[in-house]
Amino acid sequence: MRMIAESGLERLTMAALGREVGMSSGHLAYHFGSKDELLLRTLEWSEGRLGEERKRILEGPGSARERLDAYVDLYVPSGPRDPHWTLWLEVWNRSQNAAVGASARPRQSAIERAWHDDLVALLIEGVARGELRAVDPDRCAARLRALLDGFSIHVAIGLPGAERAQALAHVREFVEEGLAA
Structure with a gap:
């Protein structure tokens, strides 16, 4: 994940990766078949780790609003070249190729569905408890995730003025305006 985040998939070689992890490039090619499969498996591994953290947050203590803030915090990248988000950017770019x-x-x-379903469940819980305004949870989750994706891409690619703190503030303002009970 680190090597993909640092240099991108195009510049990554199986030989360099093999040296980094102590395996032959042939063994890596046999195991993954292609750099695209390596990318997808790395994304799945990364998202599995984030999924465990997301589950811990969603099943943890606190109000639905507090856990929604924690979900948002987990979603938004740490800053430019965030390794998890760099994987997503690479996958989205590569998925435009018809064969890939x-x-x-x-x-x-x-993977996207897991994030969405968890957010929907959290919204349903918050509405049922009276902590959040009554909304269509599926529609609201789709809109909120689109907002998160937009701000997150700007943070991940390092657009000037697109800082993590600003993105979090914008999203929390949207949540407050749209979901406050």
């Missing part, structure tokens, strides 16, 4: 995209999209969609 056909096999990548279902796996990519499954």
